[in-house]
Amino acid sequence: MSEIPTLPDALPGTVSVEVRSQVAVVTLLRADKRNAIDTATLLGLERIFRHPPAQVRAVVLAGDGAHFCAGLDLGSLSDASVFEGVEHSRMWHRVMEVIQFGRVPVICALQGAVIGGGLELASAAHLRVADASTFYALPEGQRGIFVGGGGSVRLPRLIGVSRMTDLMLTGRVYDAQEGQDAGLSHYLVPAGQALAKALELAEKVAATADLTTFAVLQALPRIAEASPDQGYLLESLMSAVAQGSDEAKQRMRAFLDGRAAKVAVSTEGPQQ
Numbered sequence: 035m036s037e038i039p040t041l042p043d044a045l046p047g048t049v050s051v052e053v054r055s056q057v058a059v060v061t062l063l064r065a066d067k068r069n070a071i072d073t074a075t076l077l078g079l080e081r082i083f084r085h086p087p088a089q090v091r092a093v094v095l096a097g098d099g100a101h102f103c104a105g106l107d108l109g110s111l112s113d114a115s116v117f118e119g120v121e122h123s124r125m126w127h128r129v130m131e132v133i134q135f136g137r138v139p140v141i142c143a144l145q146g147a148v149i150g151g152g153l154e155l156a157s158a159a160h161l162r163v164a165d166a167s168t169f170y171a172l173p174e175g176q177r178g179i180f181v182g183g184g185g186s187v188r189l190p191r192l193i194g195v196s197r198m199t200d201l202m203l204t205g206r207v208y209d210a211q212e213g214q215d216a217g218l219s220h221y222l223v224p225a226g227q228a229l230a231k232a233l234e235l236a237e238k239v240a241a242t243a244d245l246t247t248f249a250v251l252q253a254l255p256r257i258a259e260a261s262p263d264q265g266y267l268l269e270s271l272m273s274a275v276a277q278g279s280d281e282a283k284q285r286m287r288a289f290l291d292g293r294a295a296k297v298a299v300s301t302e303g304p305q306q
C-alpha cells in the first residue's frame with residue numbers, strides 16, 4: 035500500500051472543485067472505477083474540505099457518471115498489513131471528520147451506487163439528496179472486511195444498529211425508496227435530478243446566518259451525544275450566543291416588520 039502521508043499541494047485528477055459564488059461543487063471524477071476512492075482522492079477531498087475558499091458557504095458533493103461512489107478502492111488495501119489497515123482507516127476517519135465538522139454544510143447528490151466507503155462518505159455529509167437510481171449497500175461483509183471510514187459510528191445514528199447489521203451480514207441492497215424510508219436520504223427526486231436539487235438546497239443553506247450554521251454543524255451533534263443535563267446547558271449557551279448577534283436581531287426585526295417570508299408548506303406538494 036503506498037500512502038501519501040501529507041496533504042498534496044495540488045488536487046489529484048480524480049476530484050474537482052468548482053466555485054459558483056457561495057456554493058462549491060466538489061465532484062469525484064473517477065467514473066471508470068465507479069468513483070472508488072483511492073488514497074490520492076481521499077487526500078484531495080481532505081485538502082478541499084480543510085481549506086474551502088473563503089466565499090464558499092455550502093458545498094455540493096457529487097460523483098461523475100452513473101454512480102456516486104463504489105467505496106474504497108479495493109486495490110488500496112489488498113496487500114496491506116494489519117497495522118497499515120489501522121492507519122488507513124484512521125486516515126479515512128480524519129478526512130470524514132473534516133467533512134462533518136468543517137466550516138461549511140455539505141449536501142451530497144447521490145445516484146447509482148452509494149456503497150461501502152461511498153456510503154460512509156455520504157453519511158459524513160449534512161444533507162443527502164438521492165435520485166431514483168440510487169442504491170445503498172455495505173459489501174464489506176461480503177469482502178471479509180468491516181467498515182473503516184466511520185460507518186459504524188455514523189450509520190447507526192442514521193438507520194440504527196439493527197438495519198446496519200442486516201446490510202452487513204446479508205449483503206442486502208436498499209433501493210432509493212428503501213434508503214429514503216430508512217433515513218439515509220433527506221430528499222428523493224426523479225432520476226437525474228439529484229444535482230439540481232442539491233444545488234437548490236445549497237443556495238438556501240448558504241443563506242443561513244453564520245452563527246446558526248455554526249450551531250447546527252458544531253453544537254448540535256455534540257449536544258445530541260451529551261447527557262440531557264449537559265445538552266440543555268450547551269443549548270442555552272449556544273442559543274444565547276446566536277440570539278445576541280446583529281444578524282439574528284435584524285432577521286427577527288424583519289419578520290416583525292412583515293419583511294420576511296412566513297413559514298409555509300411548499301406549493302410543490304410534500305417533499306419526500
Ligand code: 1HE
Binds near residue numbers: 108
Ligand atoms: C472498483 C471498485 C472498488 C468498481 N475498488 N475498483 N465496494 C465494493 O465492494 C465494490 C463493489 N462494486 C460493484 O459492485 C460494482 O462495481 C458497481 C455496482 C459499483 C458498478 O457495477 P458496474 O457493472 O457498473 O461496473 P464494474 O464493471 O463492476 O466496475 C467498473 C470498474 O470499476 C472495474 O474496473 P475495470 O478495470 O475492470 O474496468 C471495477 O473493478 C472497478 N471498481 N468498484 C476498485 N470499490 C474505509 S473502508 C470502506 C470499505 C469499502 O468501501 S469496501 C468496498 C466496497
